[in-house]
Amino acid sequence: MSYARVLCAGLDGVTGELVEVEAMLADGLPGVIVTGLPDSALNEARERVRAAITNSGETWPMRRIIINLYPADLRKRGSGFDLGMALAILGGTGTLPLAALDGVLVLGELGLDGEVRPVRGVLPMVAAAARAGAAEAVVPSANAAEAALVPGIRVYAADSLAAVTAHIRGITALPDPPPVPAPPTASELDLADVAGQEMGRLAVEVAAAGGHHMALFGAPGAGKTMLAQRLPSLLPRLDDEAALEVTALHSIAGVLAPGAPLVRRPPFQAPHHTASVAALVGGGSGLPRPGALSLAHRGVLFLDEAPEFSRHALDSLRQPLEDGTITLGRSRGVVVYPARVQLVLAANPCPCARPAGDVACGCTSHTKRRYRARVSGPLLDRIDIQLDLMPLKAAHLFTESAPREPSRIVAARVAKARAAAVARWAPELDVRTNAEVPGTVLRRRRWKLPEPVTHELRQRLDQGVLSARGFDRVLRMAWTMGDLAGLDRPGKEELNIALELRKGSWQ
Template sequence: MSYAKVHAAGISGVTGVLVEVEADVAMGMPQLVVSGLPDAALHEARDRVRAAVVNAGEEWPQRRMTVNLRPATVRKQGSSFDLGIAVAILGGAGRLPLAALDGVALIGELGLDGMIRPVRGVLPMVMAAARAGLTRAIVPEANAAEAALVPGVRVKAAASLNAVMNYVRDGVELPAALPAGTPDARPRLDLADVVGQEHAKVALEVAAAGGHHLSLLGPPGAGKTMLAARLPGLLPPLDDTAALEVTSLYSIAGRLAPGAGLIRQPPFQAPHHTTSTAALLGGGTGLARPGAISLAHRGVLFLDELPEFSRSALEALRQPLEEGSVRIGRSKDLVSYPSRVQLVTAANPCPCAKPGGDSYCECSPTVRRRYLGRLSGPLMDRIDLRVELFPVTSAGLFAVDEPLETTETVGKRVVEARNAAAERWRAYGWRLNAEASRSALRLAPAATADLRHRIDTGLLSARGYIRVLRVAWTLADLAGRDRPVREDVATALTLRLGDIR
């Protein structure tokens, strides 16, 4: 037999791609040619596969070998095809009967010693195999629990090329993989730990209920970071579809811990202000990895010390925040990653950032304007809620008489409001008020009179008008009303402008 075919898988963006690995072993000058738009890692696979086969005790065919990866129009990246290439070559050389591999996806990188190494992105790869109708997969041991999360696919864990060959030749069973059951170990931070700043807690609840972006401005120690870190705890757990999306992103990024199950808690990403544009949005050499904004998909992206971020990085956020996805263009490829996040920003009012607030500030008005002037109008126009925090007083810090609301209590109200919004927008396919379009948000002229005045005076843009309406609908949901009244619109306007002017 000189021709053999097996199935493997790769990734393109956030989705898996099923690939047919064809091998033709013919008479001619001994060499191995790999076709089908391979990248540098795949060109290097020729040497890895040869060493792995020899060290597994097999003789390397002294023939002209051609390996083709179909579809040839899709760029192949990474080392996940190594196992499929080795098995296809051995099958084409007549060393392996491949009938046992019908309907099986082979995924794994080969070490020079013949061991099968883990690879990034196994979860979306196995999902692609399932969509194509394959019912079985052989993956590296370290990726087995992750791959077993895909329903309808029986996953086998292989430690070495020898183990796979024994399975194909002699029927020696490979250990079956079970879905990981490790719960998310992140501690649930309690909103009751934040003293004072009651108006900011209200804004946090509104942001959680409607999926709105939030900006916090205030001196150090006022509670900006504490509030932002508690927002994920107010959000409901991810459903199956969202959990698979988020877990796939972490798998592609190589951030999924061995043995970890589906990510059920909304993710929280807080990149440092020195983070580059590529790290924030995604990129890198070879396979473009998802950035912080995509790793925060269906969760919270927290940018602390916002004015300290590079202007180019902040401006690059505008399109992903608006469209909910990041498109990374390359000369021969375009990768798209989802980025539907809640943005929370925190900033000090000036460079000196005295804990006592404005009374102790040493900055001139010009310096203060220049500092916050690093934030462009188009970026800030995309933020729905803008809250100013003030220094916490000793009375607020040491007060023990009034019990503070916990994350659990506020989270129940958030879930009820989200359920009301999801039911209202079900016909449109939206789940949150932050996703609703202008045509669906229309209110009676009497309820929006204040908004029309702010637009005419230049205090509110057309985008800001729509975002105020979205917040007003969230306020109505939290209050148990079917639709917003004028007071809801006025409160939403206050939360956006800081005051009613």
């Protein structure tokens, strides 16, 4: 009886989980048994591994082979265990010395010819191995640049099973991954392109500084989409922790380009209004995958023509906006994906979307009410900024009394405001923006604003104009206005501006 063990990894949602592939070769009828909650792809690995070993010049053992994936109570999914299973079997025969693989992570799918093919989610799996103390990782060549993004672990690029066995035997070393290319210097959309719309520009600045959700309403051509598309240009670059988290999500979803560097710019997702609930929040049969909501994590999710989305799809955003995560349950398990996004909605006043003042608009008041009702009140109540944009005049397009501020100048103010918020809340809260501060904290004695400052806000709550949730969201925006103004705490003027930014007439 012979035994060997190889270190691999799987995925539990967006988190990598280490898995030990154990192989035992015993006397009995030749065959392969895989235990440890494998899925269909893993059960089919038996034939892939056998063909790959044979076509790589190795001898397939005509013995009873038992492969266990430890821990046995963790579901194993995907084809990333193929290479580890092949090495464990060869190690069990005694023809391959596995001492060189102690503390080495092994990942990769095998082709029938022995080629090592790429798999999804390499980044979080290598990161899990690095946290556990692994010093090296052997990954497919196509995933090597991605794996090399994880600090503190040496990565080897493997293109075939034969190359890996030669590396283990000390005959030929596996190559290092190619250098990570510099991120492309794509030109960003600039806020200076937006004509007029002073309140709209202020709304985008406040949204960027405080991490607030935003809804822009107005006639076609008022600048709703232009403002929303320029919000990412005001957001600070992602730090190392956030960049790894976002890049891992893109890796799991299979949208990370081969050899791409860490995602440093806040992502921007703008799904079409025909997107299904699964495409928006994540899903699919079997094991759910991330949707546009999670792919926009730490960035912006922009829903243009919001009333054209199905109401079910829009309302599926309500819980993730509150919790910052999305929990998806399917037949093969429950997955939790991060979803800390800034939601931006844009909508026209009526279905025909004709310019304001166009006599050809035949939409009745009833038609407009039905159209607006597609965006539910509970969803709108979770959106901090609700602003009506007025149509542009010719003077806005052809006359400029002063140069428009570019994104880099506004982004500098946003960065200072965010730093002030972190410095204020860091001693007691783990938050990055004012939008994440619980309402109970803002109403405590230490942070409670004086009654003369909040008088009008309290009146609106008592009159039923604002909900309790809306009350807290206006308070958070006021704190953001104070940070932009360099104040220790907001005053009545900042609170009034915050109220003005939430006066949208959509409902």
